[in-house]
Amino acid sequence: MDKTVVNAKHVQKIYGKKGENQSHALRGISFSMQEGEFVGIMGPSGSGKTTLLNIISTLDKATGGIVEIAGTDITKMKQRELSDFRSRKLGFIFQDFNLLENLTIYENIALPLSLQGIPSKKIGPKVEKAAEMLDISSLLPKYPAEVSGGQKQRSAAARALVHEPAIILADEPTGALDSKNATTLLEAMQNLNKKQGISIMMVTHDPYSASYCQRILFIQDGKLNKEIHRGGSREAFYKEILEVIADIGAHKA
Ligand SMILES: Nc1ncnc2c1ncn2[C@@H]1O[C@H](COP(=O)(O)OP(=O)(O)O)[C@@H](O)[C@H]1O
Ligand SMILES: [Mg+2]
Numbered sequence: 001m002d003k004t005v006v007n008a009k010h011v012q013k014i015y016g017k018k019g020e021n022q023s024h025a026l027r028g029i030s031f032s033m034q035e036g037e038f039v040g041i042m043g044p045s046g047s048g049k050t051t052l053l054n055i056i057s058t059l060d061k062a063t064g065g066i067v068e069i070a071g072t073d074i075t076k077m078k079q080r081e082l083s084d085f086r087s088r089k090l091g092f093i094f095q096d097f098n099l100l101e102n103l104t105i106y107e108n109i110a111l112p113l114s115l116q117g118i119p120s121k122k123i124g125p126k127v128e129k130a131a132e133m134l135d136i137s138s139l140l141p142k143y144p145a146e147v148s149g150g151q152k153q154r155s156a157a158a159r160a161l162v163h164e165p166a167i168i169l170a171d172e173p174t175g176a177l178d179s180k181n182a183t184t185l186l187e188a189m190q191n192l193n194k195k196q197g198i199s200i201m202m203v204t205h206d207p208y209s210a211s212y213c214q215r216i217l218f219i220q221d222g223k224l225n226k227e228i229h230r231g232g233s234r235e236a237f238y239k240e241i242l243e244v245i246a247d248i249g250a251h252k253a
Pocket of ligand 2: 049
C-alpha cells in the first residue's frame with residue numbers, strides 16, 4: 001500500500017517583513033510524494049528550489065500552507081520538537097559534504113545515532129551496514145581529509161541513511177563532484193532507492209543527475225510548472241528532461 005511521505009499544500013514563502021522589500025520565493029506549491037519514490041526538483045536559479053527543500057527539511061518555515069512529513073504536520077511544530085523530528089526522521093546530503101573534519105568517517109556516519117543517545121554497541125553494526133551499502137567500508141578509520149571528494153559524499157550518504165530516516169533530502173549532491181564520482185554517487189542513490197526502498201528528494205539543476213530520478217517537478221517563479229515521470233530508460237528520460245528545459249527555459253543553476 002502506498003504511504004505518503006511528503007504532502008505539501010499551497011506552500012508559500014515570503015522573505016522579509018510587511019512594508020519592506022518582500023521576496024515571494026514560493027507562491028503556493030502543492031505536491032505529494034509516496035514512500036519509496038526518488039523525486040527530483042528542477043528549475044532555474046532563483047526559482048525557489050532551495051527554499052522548498054529547506055522548508056521540507058524543517059530548516060526554514062513556510063509563511064503559508066501545510067507541509068506533512070510521514071504523517072506529521074511540521075508547520076505547527078515548535079523549535080525543540082522540530083529539531084527532534086529532524087534528527088529522527090530526516091537524512092541530509094549537502095553539496096559540500098558537511099562532514100566534521102576532526103571525526104573519523106566512522107564517527108561521522110555514527111553521528112545521527114550517537115546524537116539520539118543510542119548505545120555504541122548498537123551503533124557499530126548499523127554504521128558498518130551503511131558503509132557497506134555505499135562501498136566505503138575500508139574508509140571507516142580514516143579522516144575526511146584523507147579521502148577523495150567522491151568518497152566524502154558517499155560517506156555523507158551513509159550518514160544520511162544510518163538512522164533509517166523517512167526521507168533523504170539532497171541539495172545539489174553532485175555539485176562538487178567530477179562526472180565519474182557524480183555517476184558513482186547517483187548509482188548508489190538509485191540502488192538505495194530501488195533495493196532498500198529509501199525515499200529520496202533531490203534538488204538539482206543538472207539534467208544528467210536528474211535523469212536518475214523517477215519523477216521530476218519543475219518549478220519556476222515559485223510555482224510548480226511541470227511534472228514528468230520516467231517511463232523507460234534513464235537515457236530516454238535524460239532526453240526528455242533536456243526537451244522540457246529547452247521548452248520552459250529552466251536550464252541555469
Ligand atoms: N534568506 C533570503 N532572504 C530573502 N530572499 C531570499 C532568501 N533566500 C532566498 N531568497 C529569494 O527567494 C528566491 C528563491 O531562492 P532559492 O530558493 O534560493 O532559489 P534556487 O535554489 O532555485 O536558486 C530568490 O528570488 C531569492 O533571491
Ligand atoms: Mg538553490
